[in-house]
Structure formats: structure tokens, C-alpha cells
Amino acid sequence: MLVDSHCHLDFPDLQSRLPAVLDAASAAGIGRMVTISTFVSRHDTYRELAEAHEAVFFTIGTHPHNAASEPDVPAERLVELARHPRCIAIGEAGLDYHYDKSPRDVQRQVFRTHIAAARSAQLPLIIHARNADEDMIEILSDEMGRGRFDAVLHCFSSGAKLAAVGVELGLYVSFSGILTFKNSEDIREIAASVPRDRLLVETDAPYLAPMPYRGKTNEPAYVAQTARVLAEVVGVGEADIARITTDNFYRLFRKAKAADADRGTAFAS
Known part of the structure; x- marks a missing residue:
């Protein structure tokens, strides 16, 4: 089994054909998906998706693009919403200096609030980082000194130093379809350097479809192709990378492991 640790099932390109998307994922051996929050105000949408589909978990948080729209959501509110049994993480939150859709100081403030929520809730944080390596390193190092928290650098496209x-710092690193692109040799080199017990795979669907689907709407089924390339990069078989990344998923997202164990459906070895 594979896990798509990061997708956006509420986005129109996927939600409009959700039954077919979920069926295709199941047929491709994708046993679990995490639909990721980009607006706290859309909490009910994420919750309803996870409640309706056993294979789906959800998160709660504000994407850095939307930080200026939700600048004042307190950590306590995030913790409260994250108490739902199918909510397994805080985020995605972080820094995006590529598009700068929210002022950078607001992005940094909102990111630190999400770190505080993850620490308080004892849930992992989904981190978005783009063109902001130095500030990301500074904030993560500073905040980890204030108290540990679990996190994953999602859809990794940053530099080797980050x-x-x-x-x-104890974080996990997740790779998307970018790993499969012909011009992503640097990302493949970084993936090869990450310890096997810190690796995750994702789609970030509906974006960044892997080769040979590049240019199409991405969907959770396609995480299998990213996993194949990651297996080649790491030097293991496809079954091994499925086991490694699934075990890592359940180790990081302990609430998902507990929920599946309660149902008798956990896949971790």
C-alpha cells in the first residue's frame, strides 16, 4: 500500500469527479490520502470529506498564500478544530516568497502560530516552503529551541541546506511529482541524501502531475509513479519504498495510526 500524504480533494478539479478519483486511487494501491487545509474557514469541507471516506484524513491550517486573509486565527482555535478524530495534522502553513501573495511578515507570524498549535496539539505540522530557505531555517531552528514539534517539509523543492x-531537527521530507521531472536532478540528489526513515511521498494534487502525466490534472493515483522514481533514487524495490513510506507516514501521523488501529485497518508493519 502507498499513502498520498498531501493532496487537495476539495479543489474543483478533484471534487467535481471525486468518486472516480477515489476509485482510481484504490485501484493503484493508494490506501490512504490526506486532504490538506488551505483555509481554516473551509474546515467543514475537509471534515465532511474525511467523514464520508474511510481512506481520507484531513488537516487544519492556513496556506501562506492565504495568511493575509486569516492573519488572526489563534493557536487555540487550530487546536480545538484539530480534536476531530480524522484531523491528523496542523497546516499547511509556512513561507512562500515566490508568489508573495501575503506580506512576508504576516506569513512569518501565521507560520509561528501554526507551530505553536502543532506543539500544543502534539500533532505534526505540514510545512510549505518555497524560495524562503534562510527564513525557514531561522524560524524552524528558533522554534525548535522553544519546544519540540513534529513536522514534514512537504513537496520538497528547496535547497540541500534546508x-x-x-x-x-527531526523533520520528515516529502517528495512530489517534481522528483520525476527531467530537470530535477538536484531534487533527486537531495532525496537520495535523506535518511530512509524520514521519507514520504505525495501528489500535491491537483498540481504537479509526475511524468509521464505532466500537464494533466494530478490525482492521488499518480503518487505511485513518484514512488517508483523515489525507489530508483534510493536504490530499493517498489515494494520496499511502499513499505518504507507507509511506515514513515504512520510513525509521523500517529493519530492516523491510532484511528486505523481502532478500525482494524492499519497498514503499518
């Missing part, structure tokens, strides 16, 4: 610091 990956190394993240691993040193």
Missing part, C-alpha cells in the same frame, strides 16, 4: 537542517 533538507539537511530539517533532518537534523
Whole structure:
């Protein structure tokens, strides 16, 4: 079994054909998906998706693009919403200096609030980082000094230094379809350097479809192709990378493991 640790099932390209998307994922051996929050205000949508589909978990948080729209959501509110049994993480939150859709100081403030929520809730944080390596390293190092928290650098497309610091701080690193692109040799080199017990795979669907689907709407079924490339990069078989990344998923997202164990459906070895 594989897990798509990061997708956006509420986005129109997927939600409009959700039964077919979920059926295709199941047929491809994708046993679990995490639909990721981009607006706290859309909490009910994420919750309803997870309640309706056993294979789906959800998170709660504000994407850095939307930080200026939700600048004042307190950590306590995030913790409260995360108490739902199918909510397994805080985020996605972080820094995006590529598009700068929210002022950078607001992004940094909202990101720190999400770190505080993850620490308080004892749930992992889904981190978005783009073109912000130095500020990300500074904030993560500072906040980890204030108290540990679990986290994953999702859809990794940053530099080797951020990956190394993240691993040193105890974070996981997740790779998307970017790993399969012909011009992503640097990302494949970084993936090869990440310890096997810190690796995750994802789609970030409906974006970033892996080769040979590039240009199409991405969907959870396609995480299998990213996993194949990751297996080649790491030097293991496809069955091994499925086991490694699934075990890592359940180790990081302990609430998902507990929920599946309660149902008798946990896949971790």
C-alpha cells in the first residue's frame, strides 16, 4: 500500500469527479490520502470529506498564500478544530516568497502560530516552503529551541541546506511529482541524501502531475509513479519504498495510526 500524504480533494478539479478519483486511487494501491487545509474557514469541507471516506484524513491550517486573509486565527482555535478524530495534522502553513501573495511578515507570524498549535496539539505540522530557505531555517531552528514539534517539509523543492537542517531537527521530507521531472536532478540528489526513515511521498494534487502525466490534472493515483522514481533514487524495490513510506507516514501521523488501529485497518508493519 502507498499513502498520498498531501493532496487537495476539495479543489474543483478533484471534487467535481471525486468518486472516480477515489476509485482510481484504490485501484493503484493508494490506501490512504490526506486532504490538506488551505483555509481554516473551509474546515467543514475537509471534515465532511474525511467523514464520508474511510481512506481520507484531513488537516487544519492556513496556506501562506492565504495568511493575509486569516492573519488572526489563534493557536487555540487550530487546536480545538484539530480534536476531530480524522484531523491528523496542523497546516499547511509556512513561507512562500515566490508568489508573495501575503506580506512576508504576516506569513512569518501565521507560520509561528501554526507551530505553536502543532506543539500544543502534539500533532505534526505540514510545512510549505518555497524560495524562503534562510527564513525557514531561522524560524524552524528558533522554534525548535522553544519546544519540540513534529513536522514534514512537504513537496520538497528547496535547497540541500534546508533538507539537511530539517533532518537534523527531526523533520520528515516529502517528495512530489517534481522528483520525476527531467530537470530535477538536484531534487533527486537531495532525496537520495535523506535518511530512509524520514521519507514520504505525495501528489500535491491537483498540481504537479509526475511524468509521464505532466500537464494533466494530478490525482492521488499518480503518487505511485513518484514512488517508483523515489525507489530508483534510493536504490530499493517498489515494494520496499511502499513499505518504507507507509511506515514513515504512520510513525509521523500517529493519530492516523491510532484511528486505523481502532478500525482494524492499519497498514503499518
